[in-house]
Amino acid sequence: MSAGDKEALKLLIQQMGEEIRQLKASKADPQLVKEKVAKMLEKKALLAADEAPTKFQLKVPKGTRDFGPKSMAIRESVIKTVIDCFKRHGAETIETPVFELKDVLLGKYGEEGGKLVFDLADQGGELLSMRYDLTVPFARYLAMNKVAKMKRYQIAKVYRRDQPVMTRGRYREFYQCDFDIAGQYDPLIPDAECLKIVDEILSSLGLGDFEMKLNHRLLLDGMFAVCGVEAAQFKTVCSSVDKLDKVEWADIRNELIKEKGISAAVVDNLEEYVRARELRTSCSTSQQLIDSLKTDERLMANQSAKKGLEELTTLISYCELFGIAERVAFDPSLARGLDYYTGSIFETVVKDFSRRVSNHVVASGKPGDTTEPTEDENVGVGSVAAGGRYDKLVGMFDSKGADVPCVGVSLGIERIFSIMELKAQMATVRTSETEVYVASPTKGQLQDRMKLCRTLWDANIKTEMPYKANEKMLNQMQYCEQRGIPLAIIVADSELQRGVVKIRNVVSRQEEEVPLVELVEAVRSRLLQWRIDDVRSQLAANNDTPASG
Numbered sequence: 001m002s003a004g005d006k007e008a009l010k011l012l013i014q015q016m017g018e019e020i021r022q023l024k025a026s027k028a029d030p031q032l033v034k035e036k037v038a039k040m041l042e043k044k045a046l047l048a049a050d051e052a053p054t055k056f057q058l059k060v061p062k063g064t065r066d067f068g069p070k071s072m073a074i075r076e077s078v079i080k081t082v083i084d085c086f087k088r089h090g091a092e093t094i095e096t097p098v099f100e101l102k103d104v105l106l107g108k109y110g111e112e113g114g115k116l117v118f119d120l121a122d123q124g125g126e127l128l129s130m131r132y133d134l135t136v137p138f139a140r141y142l143a144m145n146k147v148a149k150m151k152r153y154q155i156a157k158v159y160r161r162d163q164p165v166m167t168r169g170r171y172r173e174f175y176q177c178d179f180d181i182a183g184q185y186d187p188l189i190p191d192a193e194c195l196k197i198v199d200e201i202l203s204s205l206g207l208g209d210f211e212m213k214l215n216h217r218l219l220l221d222g223m224f225a226v227c228g229v230e231a232a233q234f235k236t237v238c239s240s241v242d243k244l245d246k247v248e249w250a251d252i253r254n255e256l257i258k259e260k261g262i263s264a265a266v267v268d269n270l271e272e273y274v275r276a277r278e279l280r281t282s283c284s285t286s287q288q289l290i291d292s293l294k295t296d297e298r299l300m301a302n303q304s305a306k307k308g309l310e311e312l313t314t315l316i317s318y319c320e321l322f323g324i325a326e327r328v329a330f331d332p333s334l335a336r337g338l339d340y341y342t343g344s345i346f347e348t349v350v351k352d353f354s355r356r357v358s359n360h361v362v363a364s365g366k367p368g369d370t371t372e373p374t375e376d377e378n379v380g381v382g383s384v385a386a387g388g389r390y391d392k393l394v395g396m397f398d399s400k401g402a403d404v405p406c407v408g409v410s411l412g413i414e415r416i417f418s419i420m421e422l423k424a425q426m427a428t429v430r431t432s433e434t435e436v437y438v439a440s441p442t443k444g445q446l447q448d449r450m451k452l453c454r455t456l457w458d459a460n461i462k463t464e465m466p467y468k469a470n471e472k473m474l475n476q477m478q479y480c481e482q483r484g485i486p487l488a489i490i491v492a493d494s495e496l497q498r499g500v501v502k503i504r505n506v507v508s509r510q511e512e513e514v515p516l517v518e519l520v521e522a523v524r525s526r527l528l529q530w531r532i533d534d535v536r537s538q539l540a541a542n543n544d545t546p547a548s549g
Contacts, residue, residue, distance in 0.1 A: 107339065152179075207423075218305065286325075386412070501516060
């Protein structure tokens with residue numbers, strides 16, 4: 001389009017805009033106005049298509065981020081620890097599509113969660129949404145494939161149309177790590193194993209002191225019923241009560257009464273139960289708190305509450321057998337906002353990275369909690385694992401309504417990454433796994449270095465060398481130190497003539513000659529010792545942090 005044509009088109013658009021304003025001012029036929037607007041937009045599109053892009057802001061979408069080599073090294077290490085634990089407990093893995101039919105996801109995530117599902121534009125007549133979690137797709141998989149028993153893990157990205165808080169590990173695109181046990185088994189044994197898995201993973205990662213909070217959906221049903229909460233109000237009351245670990249009760253009470261229309265009498269009755277952990281100070285253990293609630297005649301007259309307390313007693317006894325009871329805490333205010341929970345529910349927080357904020361409702365990391373904390377409210381990363389029992393979810397997808405009981409836990413892996421990255425800020429993080437660097441202090445050794453690299457690669461030893469034929473020795477050693485490479489093989493003409501090379505410990509800078517024919521075994525021996533020393537140093541570092549429990 002010529003410059004003259006562009007000017008004429010701009011003038012026409014301006015005239016059309018003025019005509020539309022006049023039509024609106026005179027309250028002309030809305031259909032006529034709509035047609036005029038459509039024509040003006042067509043002209044604007046023509047103009048925009050012809051104009052070259054002006055200023056383009058290069059950035060990632062809101063709620064997403066890139067990960068550099070250091071971050072990826074941490075993430076891969078964490079994921080390996082997680083997968084090793086899942087496999088140790090006999091799990092197998094599956095993969096499901098990143099998007100699902102919209103009907104599959106609707107109505108599964110509580111009062112607020114459903115608002116956070118990313119819907120896709122219509123594609124070929126199917127209404128689709130990005131997966132919000134991995135649990136609902138897993139239930140769909142079980143129903144569709146008629147699977148009655150399975151112990152599965154899945155690590156994949158999920159998507160939420162949430163208000164991101166990047167400093168707290170809350171994104172719109174993020175990984176979830178799920179472990180689930182599906183099938184008809186004796187009650188609460190799989191539930192206890194899920195808690196044991198969380199304990200093993202967090203202990204292995206050395207995150208510090210953590211607490212696994214525990215509650216039961218039946219107990220929540222019973223507590224709410226005896227307090228006078230109507231069934232239709234259950235979800236909205238849950239979403240408020242579940243903030244109690246982050247918000248003062250006065251704020252929650254005000255929200256329930258003034259914003260949600262719950263009577264003051266009902267809310268005051270509810271306080272007695274949901275704050276039982278705070279108010280019943282004589283109860284120092286979870287079992288003592290449960291026993292205390294069992295003395296409440298009004299509560300025990302409700303069959304749901306009675307069964308919930310009985311199952312919690314059994315679950316805690318199993319946790320004692322697994323050696324994790326000290327890190328399990330019964331919390332009557334735990335009310336995770338997902339519709340599909342039917343039994344035990346649990347959530348884990350790392351104490352050093354989580355605290356309550358007074359007089360301000362902060363983002364909880366739960367579905368629908370979108371309040372953005374201010375810069376001076378460094379509130380930590382929230383829960384790092386959560387889950388529970390969902391015995392009726394699979395039946396929602398089965399044509400005959402056949403249920404497959406399930407229990408599972410989802411690790412907030414992004415939040416764990418955030419904690420690990422914070423802990424690693426002052427530490428050297430290896431971004432590659434190179435074990436040996438083949439260097440030379442003299443010129444003319446390129447071919448010899450290449451031959452040695454081939455020998456070490458063929459022996460499955462992770463090896464690098466400089467790509468310059470005559471790199472300075474200082475640069476080569478600095479590269480090893482910066483990358484955390486433990487060993488360097490020094491190739492020099494005088495040693496090669498005697499059939500030996502030098503192996504250098506990069507940290508201690510000690511060197512030792514070894515015959516070329518024994519090089520592979522000598523390297524393996526030194527790498528084994530390096531790994532042993534590395535494990536010892538990690539154990540020593542973990543012993544310097546507060547013990548779990």
